[in-house]
Amino acid sequence: MNTPQRLKIKFFYQDDVPAAEQFLPLFHRWIQEDRLAEHLLLDVADYKHVPNSLATLLVAHEADLAFDTEGDKPGFSYIRKRAWPETQTLDARLEFSLAQALNAVEALELEDLPKLDLESLEIRFLDRLAIPDTQEELDTVLVATKKAVSQLYGTHDISICQLKEDKRRAFGLSIKVKRLCEEALAA
Amino acid sequence: MPTTWKERLKTHMPHDWSEEIDLFENQMILRKQDKLDEKVFAETRLRRGAYGQRYDNGHRHDGIKSRELKFPTATTKGAETEWDAPGMQRIKFPFGGMNPAQLELLADLAEEYADGIIHVTTRQAIQYHFVHIEDVPDLMRRLAAEGITTREACGNSVRNVTACPLAGVCRGEAFDTTPYAHAMFEYFLGHDDVQDFGRKFKPAFSGCEHEACGLVKMHDIGYLAQTRVIEGEVKRGFKLFVGGGLGTIPQQAKVLSDFVPEEELLPVTQAVCRVFARLGEKKNRNRARIKFLVEQLGINEFTRLVSEERATIPHDPRWLEYLNKLDRFTETPRIDARALSQKPELEGFESWFETNVYAQKQGGYYVVTVNLPLGDLSSEQAYKLADIARAYTPDTLRTTVEQNIVLRWVSEADLPRVYFDLKNAGLANPGAGTIVDITSCPGTDTCKLGIAASRGLAAELRTRLAAKNGSLDKAIKDLRIKVSGCFNSCGGHHIADIGFFGNSRKRNNRTVPHFQVVLGGTRKDNAGSYGMAVGAIPSKHVPDFLDAITGRYAAERLDGESFKDWVNRLGKLEIKKVLNDYTEVPLYETGPQFYSDWGDVREFSVGDIGVGECAGEVVSLFSLTIAQAEGTAFEALIALDEKRFKEADEKAYKAMLQAARSLVLSKNLDVGEDPNTIVSEFDRHFIQTELFFDKYARGKFAQYLTKRHEQNGKTVSEDSSRVLVEEAHLFIEAAHACDARLTAPPQGVN
Known part of the structure; x- marks a missing residue:
């Protein structure tokens, strides 16, 4: 299996969901304040008029961050695009993206917005060349994902399943972290 | 398993398109090594639809101050255009036509290379934004594998050929212009006669005169379908308009001919292109569109020049071939036409029906307009729209200049279901063609x-x-x-x-x-x-x-x-x-x-306004074509390194042919691609005249090409291919030197 070139990690809102409009001034301010370390923040794109989209987008050189209305539930997504760590492995990319995504979430948690449910997330491989084709490859992806999530969340109580949906969609995993270790996350 | 798109799609792309993309990828490498001039590279990428985007000069005003965007890669992809800065990719869809599989591919690419949005332009093309230049070759390969090209979507060439989205189903049209629009696209794509314009050139087709239809009067060239009875037979043709355009100074197009018979459509257009390339303004880009040339010469003189030019163009069988295959674009409905038995009780259906549905000339069938706010739809919506097109239409979707998408051949009885499905996809916005459809x-x-x-x-x-x-x-x-x-x-x-x-x-x-x-x-x-x-x-x-x-x-x-x-x-x-x-x-x-x-x-600030790329870069025809030779020579080098000696030999030979052709084009625009013709024309214009000869080496470099041309088909060894690759590079250098000598100002002139 190829190493994925683009990974999307989405965290979901529960009942209390912010409006797309709230992210426009917020993302512009993040650019002014250079809020995300290790990211060259470039611009803000407004697609709130498009249902099921990355409705409000903060574009960086390395990644995009978005208030995300795709799928059934709105959430916040971190999409890693480039500037990967030197180790070109699936494990390294997953762990790195997840760490960066959690950093972005941490910055978001400081804002006056509804909170995300961090115990439930989705990872999509936005790279159709890198979709696991065999059971062996799928097992490798599951192991690598579990390892990355365990590492970052500080728990092994994790359930992962493949998103069984429209076959045209990029390969994705749904992840539930059962016993979230708050201290590990904060660290 | 293939590890690259290039490998995976090798057999799925048209060969020449695939080569063209490989060449572009190599030109990217050469640019990064600073071996290709930034202006030449800029025009090269523009002619492949890869456009610049705001802030790509590395500065953005954040509302308080202008910030420098410190991109990691030091090189540029054009004047004051940072390599790493996100860009826009435009994709051609002649007459706006696409099928569900193509729409699904657009959805895949939007999320893999852009920001998840597919944007319909005001000229029926598709655009992605925030695309990195390094992703462009694979993006192009995946499009090419579905029969889609980005070639000449931007730059100073023939842009997307637009046409009325109702062509073929319109109640008022003279005839279906679709096959003609497609023939126009196919014929001029990469054609030699459209490579040396001072500015872009936009064609449009209309089926009827009095509706908005294809908006032909605001185009560089416009074709209005007409029929005439000639010797008792109904003949198809077009009223031909030239020199229209909006821009800063809008101009209504002038009538070049009241009736160009269908057989003359392509050659007359070719003659227009040649006159524009030859006489159109090249230096002052603000006056380089064809409308200024038509205005300057007057329509009568312009028409005379076109007619004179037409007589000199050698016959091309493609002018007529497509006329035998006009039915290639005939659409057969997927579902029999059935009437709607009763008014459906669906909330919003009535207002949607009133504005978004058009009765086709084929009884019982309707065109449904999917009204896209600002021309945008997401990948998720695109998959759903593809499903709807498959379920209710013969796979027929068309984009519109109003930035919408239409579904054609929907049976009346299916309209409520189509509405319901569109609504579920967030695509049933009413008001198409009204004041809300901005x-x-x-x-x-x-x-x-x-x-x-x-x-x-x-x-x-x-x-x-x-x-x-x-x-x-x-x-x-x-x-x-x-x-x-x-x-x-x-x-x-x-x-x-x-x-x-x-x-x-x-x-x-x-x-x-x-x-x-x-x-x-x-x-x-x-x-x-x-x-x-x-x-x-x-x-x-x-x-x-x-x-x-x-x-x-x-x-x-x-x-x-x-x-x-x-x-x-x-x-x-x-x-x-x-x-x-x-x-x-x-x-x-x-x-x-x-x-x-x-x-x-x-x-608000106006500090971010940059230099637009709409006008492209004014780069000589030689610079553009020699850049192709350089790309091919680079491919030869790679083949040699990877011990593919036969391929290295062929690429080196091809590179020399391309370089020779670059020079020959200045003497004979009709040289074509045939190696025998290129070599013979090169011999006639550059060897016999000694124009190609170096002061000291004389005709040595020219012999590299002639010798290899004569030896075509001989056995290739590691040594022979290595020598030929070196010779190809020297030949290209000699071509550059020759061009420099020919274009140098006379002595004493600064």
């Missing part, structure tokens, strides 16, 4: 030239108008609004009843976003007349001004009076009075919102 160019969102936020304004107006759509007077509903971010009219503000284009004014020591108001344009009669600018108002006043002007029109119009006629009757002075109520800008302290643009919370 078109807009990208403006300051992504365009380097944008002055004000055209999309922001269009979104705001749309939201407000949609909210009161039910209560709007019919006369108001029927009006059309178009918004451009600057005077260049990419949003088409000149042909709207009410148009706006962005500018700015200094007020209270700050820069305030404004929009110039343009009133009274006409889409009908193929963009029959253009509106007039009446004055500028602050962006934040535009919605209130719109209410005022449309309210007066509804109240004061005479029975059946069009908006244009009402504006003319009202007169400029009275219009100005309406406008004057909306020109004031409060002090920053009391009205700070006036100092920001719609949809952008930053304090």
